Amino acid sequence: MLSKTDCIGPIIVPAGVTHTLHSLATAAGVDDFVALSVCIGVLAERLPRPGTDCRVRFTRQEVEAILPLPDAPDPAMSFRDALRQAAQSEAVTTAETDDAPVAVTILITRAGRNLYVESMTDASDVPSTQAWAHAFLQLLAGLTSEPDAPMLSHPLVGPEERELIRHGLNPHHDPEIRFRTMAEPFEEQVERTPDAVALQDEDGNTVTYRALNERANRMAHHLRGLGAGPGTRIGICLQRGIQQIVAIYAAVKTGATYVPLDADLPNQRIALILADSAPRLVLTDRVCREHLPDGAWEIHEVGTEQAWSDRPATDPVVEDGPGLVHILYTSGTTGRPKGVVSRTAGTLANIFWMQRQYPFHPGGTALFKASPGFDISIWEIFWPLYHGARLVICRPGGERDPRHLARLTRDHDVSLIFLVPTMMTAFLEELSQAPSEALKWVVCGGEPMSPRIPEAFTTALPGSNLVNAFGPTEAGPVTDNVIDPGTTGGSVPVGRPADNFRVTVLDANLDLVPIGAPGEAYISGQVGLADGYWRQSAQTSERFVADPYGPPGSRMYRTGDLCRYRADGALEHLGRIDRQVKIRGLRIEPGEVESVLTAHPAVGDCAVIAHGQPLRLLAFVVPVGQGSVADLDPAAILEHAAGLLPAQMRPDRVVPIDYLPATVNGKIDQGELIKIWQELAERERTVEPPADELEAALIDIYHRVLGRSPISVLDTFVQLGGHSLLTFRLLDECKTTLRAEPDMTQLLHGTLRDVAATIRGTRIPSPQD
Known part of the structure; x- marks a missing residue:
């Protein structure tokens, strides 16, 4: 689809390059136009996203061609051999007549000295006009100076741009981490604010910094007596609550690696994770115990503290470290989840960087609502408590309702919250009715941010700051972008790298792509990258590869994310190169x-x-x-x-x-x-009319929430386009209009008629009844 054009030029082609090009073309028996066509054809294959079609119109006065040609030379050939092949073939040198759009037009004057470039599409994964122009000049210079080298071996980035990308856009330095465990920064904060509230749940229960530290210390000393320590693993399967926080702090105080287990996972998946991670101990409660299989691990219920009530309340001393902090299991391509192994030093470096970007202060408030297996949870659990803030714990299940999260944010004066973009619309709708004065930062990540979100955010929360962040579980938060309140339309950049990371955008040959051109993002850094995947050496070596741009022995993580650097240095996320997707921020x-x-x-x-x-x-x-x-x-x-x-x-x-x-x-x-x-779906759908006033009212509610028409009483919520975030809006509408709350299971999986059946007999009479 054609859009407004973007032009650059004239750009001067050096006289020595045009002279050498003419000599090479003459020796091969072709004219300069064919020689330039070979160069542009190679560029068209190398510059865009691998595996996609990218058509270039090349014009020189009255002669025109659409490149690459069907019989284009192999980029692995030398330029000299490619010219000889072109002389022997009957290459088409006129424009094709089909209507398929071209990505860019490159025009060179008759003398071959002036270059003009014009982009013709607004596709996000098409290189910018500047990228085409600079890459063409760089490739042409390389082909003419070394015509016998493989055309693939010539870089598309010149020395000045290479220096800018490597050091100007990536001002990297390794942080010094003096802590051995994730608990030590918290222990220092306990000394500063022992009587401040550290934890509060939705029932109003509170725990001070001193009390949290002492409870975690007693449990940690007990766990050490059971053999926990550096080099061992502790599984943690508890409902979200105060006791879960105590258990996680106790685990890291021993120096052990903790393995979070979400009780909402299928039992077979929990069993698989336990078998793979082989923990020495598993901490659980009565509700979650039934999900845990017996095995080589010892299972301990932590509902009561009698077992360790007489243990010391002093901070345990861990001599080793910093070691491994946790193993987080994510979706894997092999059909089995894979455990990402992260080190304490890298996790702390990430948290300290975020504190510099958007700091917590004593008296601030954070919200803990992430699944313990989601990397956001570690920032929610540890970061606020390093700086004297209060951590409000969302009740189990409440994290799925963005309106509930908005109410918690407002009622408890939360100052910073993490959200995935798909939660933002309902979250902002709730807060727009009664804005939160304390909310200073909303950090979004895990999914691409829609360009509509910044505008809605500014309207709903004019006194708050919106941050678009990027970072896989294998590295944590890598880039961020504090969005200007006036931002509207266009893609939303994910910003610039953290101090301890470098993000390089590379082609299939691991060479730098020009600024403005798409490629695969690779993340590197001595402190911050995960060690790899637990007991999966083949997958680790596939994704964590040698870093040709770092110190000897350094590694970089291949993200699979399609990105590009903008001219202003901000990184744009354009999608995925592989099949991986994110649903509600979770990798699939x-x-x-x-x-x-x-x-x-x-x-x-x-x-x-x-x-x-x-x-x-x-x-x-x-x-x-x-x-x-x-x-x-x-x-x-x-x-x-x-x-x-x-x-x-x-x-x-x-x-x-x-x-x-x-x-x-x-x-x-x-x-x-x-x-x-x-x-x-259309064949199976029968529009059955409502049988009574209740079903008719439900049809009207479904129509308002989902925007679908016509609606049958035999339709299900999902068939009509409903998803988990909209269920809460539907529930609100039912409460307001029908004074009843449908059964959640029937709402998600049953027909509209099934939902109506759950409402009958449960409706609360209105004052007019």
């Missing part, structure tokens, strides 16, 4: 979901794709062997998935099909799969 590898579904005995093949806004997973399953689609029971397959996958990884819909359609290059045709799903 469709390959892992496919692996689980194909393990069902009736499924022979499977394709899982993410579709819609917000994203949802659709699973297309093919029967095994000579079976037919009639042999596939979607409900049974979903039940199988629910036993192995966490909620955010379960498909919203399982669609049986005869075969997986493919494109001409053999890849799965996602567009055709979505078309199949849409047609099937």
Whole structure:
């Protein structure tokens, strides 16, 4: 789709380059236009995102060509050999007549001295005009100076730009970390503010800094008596609450590595994580105990403190360190979750950097609401308590309701909160009715930020600051961008690297791409990168590779994120190079979901794709062997998935099909799969009218919340486009309009008629009744 153009020029091509180019072309038996076409064709293949088509119009006076040509030379050839090949072929040197748009037009004057570049599309992963111009000059100079070297070996970035990218955009330095454990900065704060409130839950229970430290110390001394310490692991499976915070602080005070276990995970997945991490001890409570299998680990309930009440209240001394702080399990491409192993020094460096960016102060308030297996949880649990702030603990389940989080933020004067972008709309709607005066910082991450969010944020919270952050679990917070209140439209950059990281944007050959051109982001830093994946050396070596731009022996993490640097030095996130997606900020590898579904005995093949806004997973399953689609029971397959996958990884819909359609290059045709799903959904849908006033009122509520019409009483919330964030708006509408609250399970999975059945008999009479 064509948009307004962006032009640059004239740019002078050095006389020596044009002279050498003419000599090489003459020797090969081609004219200068063909020689330049070869150069631009190679550039068109190297500069854009790998695997995508990028068409370039090259014009020189009255002669024009669309590049790269179908018979373009192999970039691995030398420039001299490519020119000879061009002389022997009948290369087309006139513009093609199809209507497919070009990404850029490159115009060179007849004398070959003046260069003009004009961009023609607004696609985010197309290089900027400046990137095309500078890369073309750099490549042309390299081809003419070393015509016998492989064309792929010539860099697209010149020495000055290379220096700017490596040092100007990445002013990196390694921090000095003097602490051995994650608890030591907290212990210093206890000395400063012993009687200040450290923890408060929604029931009003509070714990001071001194009391929290003493409770954690007594438990830590008990755990050390059971063998916990550096080199051991402690599993923690507790409901969110004060006792969970005490247990995590106790674990790190021993010097052990903690392994968080979310009780909402399927039991089989918890068992897999325990078997893989092999903890010495597992701390739990009565509610979560039933989710834990027996094994080589010792399970201890921490509901009472009698077992360690007589232990010392003094801070344990850990001689070793800093060691490993935790193992966080994320979705993996192999069908098994992979544990990210992080060091205490790197985690502390991340927290100290954030404190410099948007500081907590004594009297400030933070909110703890993240799953313990999500990397945000470690910032919520430790960072505020290093600086005398109060940590308000969100009740279990409340983290899924953005309106509830907004009310907690307002009622408790929270000064900083982390949110994923998909939570922001409902969060801002709630606060816009009664803004929070204390809220200074809202840090967003985990998903791309919609350009609409900054404008809505400024309207709802004019006195607060919005931060767009970027960083995978393998590194923590890497970049941030404090968004200007006047920002509207366009992509929202993720900003500049933290002090202890470098972010380089590289091509498939691990060479730097020009500023303004897309490539894969690699993160490096001596302090901050995870060690790798627990007991998965092959995956570790695949993602953590040698850093050619750092000190000898240094590593960089291959993110799989498509990014580019803007001219002002800010990093833009453009999407993913691989299949990984984020749903509500949580990483999902469709390959892992496919692996689980194909393990069902009736499924022979499977394709899982993410579709819609917000994203949802659709699973297309093919029967095994000579079976037919009639042999596939979607409900049974979903039940199988629910036993192995966490909620955010379960498909919203399982669609049986005869075969997986493919494109001409053999890849799965996602567009055709979505078309199949849409047609099937429309065929299955029968618009059944309401049977009474209650069902009619529910149809009206569904229409207001979901914006869909017509609505059948046989439709489900998900079929109509509903998702978890909208359920809370629907619940609010039901409370206001019907004075009733539907059953949550029926609301998510049942038909509208099923929902109506749960409301009958539970409605509260209004004063007019």
